[in-house]
Amino acid sequence: MNGPGPGAPSGTVLEKAPPPAPDDGATGGGARRFWSARRIPAGLLALLLLAVTALFLYDIAAVRADRPAMAWRRELADQMAGRPLDDAWVRVGAGVATVLGLWLLLLALTPGLRSLLPMRRPHPDVRAGLDRDAAAMVLRDRAMEVAGVRSVRVRVTRRRAAVRAVSHFRELDEVRADLRAVLADTVGRMALARPPVPAVRVRRPGRKG
Known part of the structure; x- marks a missing residue:
């Protein structure tokens, strides 16, 4: 079964799958990537x-x-x-x-479908994946809620979530700490099998870095 289910958020993919191998784990520690049909x-x-x-x-x-x-x-x-x-x-x-x-x-x-991030498998016969763009959008929306953040750019890969924010007030260290806390909580709630590690950069408007 491909495509989002009735209650699945946009950007997720669900499919029926055979029971996982012993190393696959219901917690998603050994969840495998989706294979492209090519x-x-x-x-x-x-x-x-x-x-x-x-x-x-x-x-x-x-x-x-x-x-x-x-x-x-x-x-x-x-x-x-x-x-x-x-x-x-x-x-x-x-x-x-x-x-x-x-x-x-x-x-x-090779599996292909690099844009899909495997999610944890609470049910052995169902696999779920979250699109990278959808994950980046969620992280961006949460980052914009942090006080002092003016704009955010997010790029999600298999291992990292690169976040570049522009802050127009508050101390940069405080904004950076709040961003790391919010992003870590958001990544944890995504239930990804291999959560990407947030890498946060904060700068003032008009400065590069």
């Missing part, structure tokens, strides 16, 4: 293979029907038979094929 790369690769296969099958059927092979296949066979392995074009083709193969292996072996 629909676009898989669809493009399938279409490419289908087109190449259909072209070769058509040419083979034509040859079996006593018709001449296509000119491009005869040229390709002559080039492959006549060019040495250290030829520049052979190396370029091999390099392109290698890079493409490594890219496909990378897509197959």
